[in-house]
Amino acid sequence: MKETTTPIRRWPKWLVLMCCSIGIFFILIIANIIVNNIVQNKVREKLRQLSPLAKVSFSSIRSNLFSSSISFNNLKIDYTPDSNHHQHSLYFSTAELNGINLFKVIFHQTLSVNNLKLRNGVIKLDEFLLNEKDTAQKNKFPPIPFRHISISHFELTAINIWMHSDQKKQLSLKGSITIDEIGINDLNKPFTSNNLHFGAFESSLSEINYAIPETYHTLQIKNLTIDSKKGIVQIDSLKTIPLFSKHTFFRKSKNQPILVESTISNITMLKMNVMKLFDGKFIAEKMILNQTDLNIRGEANESKRPSAYLKEIPLEIQIDTFRVNHSSIAYEGPDISIPMPIKDISINHLEIVKTDLSLHSDKINQLKLNGDIVIDKIKMTKTDGPRFSGVTCALHDINSSIPGAYQNIQIKKLIIDSKKEILQIAFLKITPQYDKFELGHKTGHQTDVVEATIPGIEIVKLDVLKLFEKQLIAEKILIKESNIYVFRDRRLPRLLEHQPLPVALLKSLPLGIRVKNVHVNHSTITYEEFPKDGLLTGTLKIEKFQLSISPLINHPVQSDSDHMNMNVEGSLMGSGTLNVSIYLPLNPKTDYYINGVVRDLDITRLNSPAENLGKFHIESGVLNNLAFRFSLNEEKANGTIVGEYHNLVVDKLKGNVKKTAWFPSFMLKHLIIPKNKDKSLDVSKRTGSIDYKCDSTRLFSFNLLKSLIYGIDASFTLGFLLPK
Structure with missing residues (x-):
């Protein structure tokens, strides 16, 4: 019997490929589910290890093997480093990590992420923990499973940061932050420019409220915009507000010798190097302040000392052009010495335009003026006073009083130019603060009551910079036609004090003087005296x-x-x-x-x-x-x-x-x-x-x-x- 064979049926290649693809697809899906479950469980396990210092919770977690991503919904982190139940709390409606390099995570302890996005955040910071100086020293930080961090793109969108204490809760800031190319070489080392770096930084923040530590002052900023790519920082409506009223501030504050109230309409900084801030350096090409209103009050109390926080600021300031427009500065109080909180200041060109200045202290007594000031190449350190290469100023309506002499000084205009080596005074007037008879009774002894009007004073070939070293070096001083009146009441007792001769008096001055020639033009000097025994004054006029x-x-x-x-x-x-x-x-x-x-x-x-x-x-x-x-x-x-x-x-x-x-x-x-x-x-x-x-x-x-x-x-x- 003839044996028959059934022909082998061959599947079409396209069908074989399709079945293989479907099989692989299902295998990958199953593998993805398995791996994702493993990853999610691993993440949960790692997050649980942060307890009890940090408790992390979320409503759901998703991971994707194909896109190497993990996302959390309603992510919440509670950080409680002490036994007093003070804690920081962070909440984000969504948190996404995309492009995670699992190989680096597993084998190199490196968190490498293409994109990290945190949205709709509410951050609550505990004021007690922020002010507790020993927190960092006690290592009260949760263990972090990474040593290095690399993030290509970081977004913090629609965040609200609150500061809270037992008595109050206050919004500290809100807005968004974007940072590119973040790299941290070692999380166990300080964040300096060698250890922390990023490529670009952008932020749009508002409603900033910052309590400056240990100063009893709050810093408020309405809007803050930073764009490191363009090198622009814009601040709108900056205010410094004391915690207490001016009547109770010095009584309630513990270590502050001054009270500061300030308002700046806006600040613009161009080509600012944000990265250098991590090295304690503030570097910018241009800084402009508009409409600055600064009021300072001081108190004479040796027990008052500047905040230790201010003393510890290591900041170095380097600015090419610094311009202050339409400013008003006022100080009232004793002569106090406050250590400069900045380590080093370098300003290539400083312009103070249309400034009103008012000072009232022990040495200056009272001084008011307005005008413009330009100073070139300023250098200042904690140990050395200010040094600069040139100064130009045009000041107007100067009003001052001579301490202990009961005399006022008025100057209509003062011009100083170190390049032209000149100092010019237009219309100087000296007047007594009281009636000529009343002033003598105020002092209780014979004194010269002086009234003088001098149309102009000019100092030629003046070394202006030496004035700041208490040296007057010039070729000529010219005093124009003046009118000087002097009154003395001989009925009052006379102080029997030694009166030095002219040269000895000059040598006692704190100012070193070296002038080739001094000239007073045609002037009038009137001396009036009330005799010890008499009813009328006698007058002598030159x-x-x-x-x-x-x-x-x-x-x-x-x-x-x-x-x-x-x-x-x-x-x-x-x-x-x-x-x-x-x-x-x-x-x-x-x-x-x-x-x-x-x-x-x-x-x-x-x-x-x-x-x-x-x-x-x-x-x-x-x-x-x-x-x-x-x-x-x-x-x-x-x-x-x-x-x-x-x-x-x-x-x-x-x-x-x-x-x-x-x-x-x-x-x-x-x-x-x-x-x-x-x-x-x-x-x-x-x-x-x-x-x-x-x-x-x-x-x-x-x-x-x-x-x-x-x-x-x-x-x-x-x-x-x-x-x-």
Whole structure:
């Protein structure tokens, strides 16, 4: 029987491939389910290991083997590092990790992720834990199963960060943050630029409230935008608010010497290197502050110390251009010294435009001004004061008061330019704070009440930068036509204090002075005095006053001249001329030398001081010439005067009434004061010797004038009988 065979049926290749594909697909699905279950269980296990310091919960978890991703819904993390149940809490509606490199996770302890996205977050931070300094030292951090982290793209979207304590709960900030190319080399090391780096950073934050540690102040920012790719940081509406009112702040704060209230409309920073902040460096090409309002109040209390938090700031600031527009700065309080909290400051170009400044302290007392200031190449460190290469300023409406002198100073305009080497003052005015009689009673002793109006002062070839080193170095000081008034009430007691001579007074100044020439143009000086016994004041006026000093030095060196020359010109009471030259020795053991002459003076012009201060009346007389030459030191004055006059008639007055005392007047006219002394008279008859014992408690000008009067008295045979 013939055996038959059944032909083998062959499946089409396409069907075989399809079946294989379906099989592989189902195998992968099953494998994916198995692997995902393994991964999810492994993740749950790892998260459970963070307990009890950190408790992690979520409503669901999904993983995908094909996309290497894990996502959580309603992820919540509670971090409780102490036994007092204080905790930080983090919540996100969704958390996605995409592109996870499982090989690196398993074999290299590296969390490598392409994308990490956290959305709709609520972060609650416990104020107690943040202020607890020992938390980090006690290593109260949950163990992290990774040593290295690498994230290509990180998004924190729609987050709200809250700060809470037992008494309050406050929103600290909200917004979104995006960071690219995050890399952490070692989680066990500090986050410096060598250990932490990222490629780009963007954020849009708002409603920022930050309590500055240990300062009792809060920092508030309405909006903060950062774009590291463009190098732009924008801050809108920044405020610094003290925790307590200005009336209770210093009583309730524990270690703060100052209270700060500030508002800045907006701040713009260009080309800022965000990464350098992790190295404690603030680096930017340009920083602009608009509409800054800064009010500072201080309190004199040695127990108050600046916050230790501020002392520990290691920040170094490097800014190419720093500009402050439309600012208002006010300080009121004692002179206090606060250590600079910044490690190092370097600003290439600083502009302060349209600034109002108000200071009220012990040394400055009161100062108000407004204007513009430009400073180049500023350098400042914790140990060294500010140094810079150039300064230009145009200040207006300067108002200040001289501490302890009850005098106000007003300056309409002040210009300083270190490049042009000039300092110019337009319209300087000095006024007393009280009425001229009231001021003396305020001090309780004789004092000079000064009123002065000076249209302009110009300092030429001035080394401006040396001013900040307390040195005035210039070629010339020019003081324009001025009007100076001085009043003294002799009825008040006089302070019997030693009054140094001019050069000694200059040397006592804290400012080193080196000026080639000082010149005062045609000015008017009026001196009014109320006598110790009398009812009316006497006034002496010098008009067309000119003064020059060459050189003006108070700390001479070996190569300097041994003296300064002073020359004075003027007209007494609008009549005649006065010329005086004074030799000012720089050696304290050398005498002063005064050489001068008065010509063509109508002596009747001196009746105001003569009648009200000297109790005599000048009927007539012309002083044709009075030459004098004498030396002077703290102990005595020696020299001579030679006079020439015509038709001099003098009456002695009775007491405080302007009536002629007959007998003393007769003696003056006929025995003591000859009517004429002209060139026809022998010089010896017109010469008086100056041998005057100086009073060291009197000013140099007083002893100089008294020496002249002593010589004039001595020129008359019976001069000792002249009214004093």
